[in-house]
Amino acid sequence: MSTAPITLPFETPALILLVGASGTGKTRVSRMFQPCQVLRADDFRRMCADDPGNQSVSGAAWQALETVLRARLALRLTTVVDATFAEEGLRRRFAELADEYGVLSYALAMSTPPDLAHTRNAARTGTTRVPAHVVDNQFAQLREASPNAEGIDRTVLAETLPVLGAALERLAAEEERTADLADVRRVFGEAATELFAWDATSSDPQFRTGTFAAGSESLRVRWMDDGDPYDLRFEALVSCPTDWCVGPAWTPVRSVAELAAAHQNNPLDDTQCVYCDA
Numbered sequence: 569m570s571t572a573p574i575t576l577p578f579e580t581p582a583l584i585l586l587v588g589a590s591g592t593g594k595t596r597v598s599r600m601f602q603p604c605q606v607l608r609a610d611d612f613r614r615m616c617a618d619d620p621g622n623q624s625v626s627g628a629a630w631q632a633l634e635t636v637l638r639a640r641l642a643l644r645l646t647t648v649v650d651a652t653f654a655e656e657g658l659r660r661r662f663a664e665l666a667d668e669y670g671v672l673s674y675a676l677a678m679s680t681p682p683d684l685a686h687t688r689n690a691a692r693t694g695t696t697r698v699p700a701h702v703v704d705n706q707f708a709q710l711r712e713a714s715p716n717a718e719g720i721d722r723t724v725l726a727e728t729l730p731v732l733g734a735a736l737e738r739l740a741a742e743e744e745r746t747a748d749l750a751d752v753r754r755v756f757g758e759a760a761t762e763l764f765a766w767d768a769t770s771s772d773p774q775f776r777t778g779t780f781a782a783g784s785e786s787l788r789v790r791w792m793d794d795g796d797p798y799d800l801r802f803e804a805l806v807s808c809p810t811d812w813c814v815g816p817a818w819t820p821v822r823s824v825a826e827l828a829a830a831h832q833n834n835p836l837d838d839t840q841c842v843y844c845d846a
């Protein structure tokens with residue numbers, strides 16, 4: 569399995585502005601970059617207000633975004649800004665920022681047709697859905713845009729790039745880097761891996777032990793692979809459910825909800841005591 573790595577047509581370092589109306593797929597396109605390279609206006613609004621669509625904090629959100637962007641450009645790190653960039657003034661401002669730090673600026677333009685953008689926007693839930701007339705206004709503004717005249721060095725059309733291929737390649741590298749946690753991720757999800765570590769002494773791949781821990785609390789688990797591919801599972805260490813028994817017991821955990829129940833010593837079923845028959 570060896571394919572040539574995908575190369576993208578950006579010189580580095582660069583400031584890359586994702587330019588497109590709501591619903592044109594900017595955030596998906598941004599997945600081809602490392603997450604720490606992408607500054608997303610919605611993320612900064614969420615940090616300011618717990619809500620990515622809260623426009624009342626836009627001033628603070630842009631100020632914070634610019635502070636981070638300046639720090640990155642001063643280190644000559646390629647940075648992507650995910651925002652609509654419908655307003656000419658905002659495009660000019662970021663083009664000047666790139667000049668100030670001596671990096672190339674790119675407009676990475678979405679070419680999604682308005683009908684599709686409207687459909688995607690309408691399907692959104694919560695505050696990231698904007699009124700339809702706002703999407704129309706953004707398209708109207710962007711039709712008038714002339715990035716080159718506004719100081720942006722180069723324009724690249726997203727449709728000309730291998731965006732899915734580059735995104736999958738990045739995720740594959742991440743998957744390989746974190747392969748040791750693949751079973752934990754598959755059963756409990758990505759976020760749960762941040763609470764987990766295998767025991768250093770646990771090298772037997774069929775019966776590894778590990779711990780979910782945070783603060784002073786922890787939950788011991790073991791990976792059970794006794795050869796039956798339909799019966800691979802994690803088990804958590806709980807107290808025996810029998811009143812008179814003080815034995816430890818193992819109980820299957822197949823989801824985060826079952827981990828939480830085991831941690832409350834309230835496992836669902838099939839608990840096997842180490843001492844008694846429970």
Ligand SMILES: [Zn+2]
Pocket residue numbers: 808809810813814815841842843844845846
């Ligand atoms: Zn027991």
